[in-house]
Amino acid sequence: MGPMHWRRAYGSGLVAIAVAAALIPLPALFVERWFSAGLYPRLQSAITPFTNAVPFAWFDVILVVSIGGALTLFVKAARRSLRQRNWRPLFEWSWVVAVATAAGYLVFLAVWGLNYRRLPMEQRIVFKAAAPLPGDLKQLGMDAIARVNALHARAHVIGWSSEEWRNAGLVDAFRAAQASLVDAPPVAPGRLKATILGPYFRWTGIDGMVDPFALEVLANPDLLPWERPFVAAHEWAHLAGFADESEASFVAWLAMLRGDEAAQYSGWLYVYWQVSGDLGPADRQLLAGALETGPRRDVSAIVERLRRGQLPALRTASWAVYDQYLRANRVEEGIRSYGEVVTLILRARFADGFRPVRRGVSAPLR
Numbered sequence: 001m002g003p004m005h006w007r008r009a010y011g012s013g014l015v016a017i018a019v020a021a022a023l024i025p026l027p028a029l030f031v032e033r034w035f036s037a038g039l040y041p042r043l044q045s046a047i048t049p050f051t052n053a054v055p056f057a058w059f060d061v062i063l064v065v066s067i068g069g070a071l072t073l074f075v076k077a078a079r080r081s082l083r084q085r086n087w088r089p090l091f092e093w094s095w096v097v098a099v100a101t102a103a104g105y106l107v108f109l110a111v112w113g114l115n116y117r118r119l120p121m122e123q124r125i126v127f128k129a130a131a132p133l134p135g136d137l138k139q140l141g142m143d144a145i146a147r148v149n150a151l152h153a154r155a156h157v158i159g160w161s162s163e164e165w166r167n168a169g170l171v172d173a174f175r176a177a178q179a180s181l182v183d184a185p186p187v188a189p190g191r192l193k194a195t196i197l198g199p200y201f202r203w204t205g206i207d208g209m210v211d212p213f214a215l216e217v218l219a220n221p222d223l224l225p226w227e228r229p230f231v232a233a234h235e236w237a238h239l240a241g242f243a244d245e246s247e248a249s250f251v252a253w254l255a256m257l258r259g260d261e262a263a264q265y266s267g268w269l270y271v272y273w274q275v276s277g278d279l280g281p282a283d284r285q286l287l288a289g290a291l292e293t294g295p296r297r298d299v300s301a302i303v304e305r306l307r308r309g310q311l312p313a314l315r316t317a318s319w320a321v322y323d324q325y326l327r328a329n330r331v332e333e334g335i336r337s338y339g340e341v342v343t344l345i346l347r348a349r350f351a352d353g354f355r356p357v358r359r360g361v362s363a364p365l366r
Contacts, residue, residue, distance in 0.1 A: 003075055011099040013107035018102035021109055028119045034239045035186040036118040043111065044215050048188040051216040052165060058214035059194040064196075066104075070097060112212040115243040120248065124181060126357040127350055132346035139281055140346060145290045147268040152294040155265035155324040164232040165189040170259055172243035174233050177254035178240050180355055186241040192232055202309035207231045210238040226298055229266040230256055246340035249274075254346065257354050269298065274342055299315050 012170065051058050079091035105113075161167045175186040192208065193216060201220040208219040208231050217235040219228075222267070233252035242248045249270070254268025272291075276284050349357045 008095075011095065014099055014106070015102045018105045021106060026114075026117055028117060028123070031114055031117045032119040035114045037133045037182055038120075039186040040115065040241050041111070041187070044241075044344045045185060045188045045217045047111075048190050052188075052191045055191075055193065057193045057218055057220060058216060059211035060196045062211075062213055066100075070100075073097075089365045091176040108212050111183055112210070112215065112241075112243075115241040118241065118243070120244070121181075121247050121344060125358060126359055127347045128349055132343065136346050137160060137275060137278060137342065139286075140342065141272060141279065141283075142286045142290065144268045144275060145287060145295075146273040148265060148272060148295040149226055150289075151261050151265040151268065152292065152298070152339060155226070156262075157292070158260055158262040160228055160262055160266075162225075162228070163191070164228060169231070170229060170255075170263055173263060174236050174251075174255040175257035175260045177233075177251055178237075180254065181358070182240075182249065184241070187236055189232075189236050190215070190239050192217050192219040192228065192235075193217070195220055203311040205306055205310050208235050210235050213241060222309055223303060224298070226262075226266050226269060227302065229259070229263045230270045233267075239308065248347075249341035250344040253341070254354060254356070269295070271345070272341075273299070273302070 027233075054129035073093055073096060074090075077089040080089035158288050161170075162168055163290055174189065176270050178184070184219070192348060195201075195216060195218040198221045201209075201218075202222055206220060207223060207227070210217055217232070217239070219231065219235075223231055230252055233255040234248050236255075237251035240251070242251050253271065256263045256270075259267075270285070276287055279287065288296070288299075306326060351357055
């Protein structure tokens with residue numbers, strides 16, 4: 001068998017392994033113990049401090065090199081196809097892209113992606129038996145408003161750091177929230193980085209994302225100061241292995257409650273925003289009317305930021321693609337998983353100090 005045949009055999013094997021990795025289910029408890037609370041935290045604590053050391057996003061480098069390499073090979077294949085008057089060079093290019101995609105997917109799983117298959121929050125903490133009622137949602141909104149009204153003045157006096165990853169109080173608060181949910185090494189906080197995807201984030205209303213290869217945080221450049229602590233904690237939750245969006249927001253909210261008044265304000269403002277979006281028009285107007293001048297001004301600034309930057313058609317298309325990505329990674333709710341954080345907050349059973357009551361990872365559901 002010649003070198004070409006060996007390369008094709010290796011490529012075919014890589015594609016087959018990637019397909020198997022995507023389709024074959026793994027026990028959630030196995031993933032939890034071996035990967036999410038075992039190998040992954042050690043990997044993250046080594047990679048993220050390295051990527052934090054530079055202000056640019058490694059994801060930008062990966063993206064430019066990947067797209068540039070694929071386009072360069074495509075142009076060469078297209079020219080050869082025209083010269084030879086057959087499609088074979090383009091078929092070969094397609095095969096190279098397929099093999100590279102398979103390799104990238106396996107790296108994605110090994111570095112971060114397997115966290116999608118860990119134990120869900122329902123098997124991690126104790127939930128109340130009864131489902132939340134519509135009145136519970138409204139009451140949570142009123143509680144959030146009472147908190148932001150009370151916290152606003154002090155939060156603005158304290159202010160918000162633009163280097164969240166170096167804010168010892170915020171980092172400690174997040175690690176305390178992480179420890180309340182899982183027995184694993186503490187997260188290495190990620191630096192909120194600018195990215196060439198910044199305009200795309202602005203146009204589509206995305207606040208941030210975690211680079212699943214370099215384990216770094218990419219942030220929307222337009223985030224307002226009072227939004228940044230919660231967004232940072234949400235992305236740190238992803239870095240801590242909580243891949244599900246609602247679970248990451250739940251962890252971030254727990255972290256905000258353990259921080260100073262500025263962090264608490266950011267967390268409760270997020271809850272108000274989330275609850276308001278789930279209520280009907282009359283209740284939403286009632287909640288908005290209960291906001292005092294300062295918090296109302298901050299909410300209006302968020303609304304204006306989103307309205308000024310978004311391109312509705314691109315936003316719809318982008319979130320549709322992300323919905324399919326989540327479903328492909330076993331998040332059955334797709335983008336609806338973002339809103340499930342309210343259910344987690346309402347159904348979770350807490351001890352004093354908003355400390356979730358743990359099940360123990362091997363405990364059966366009740």
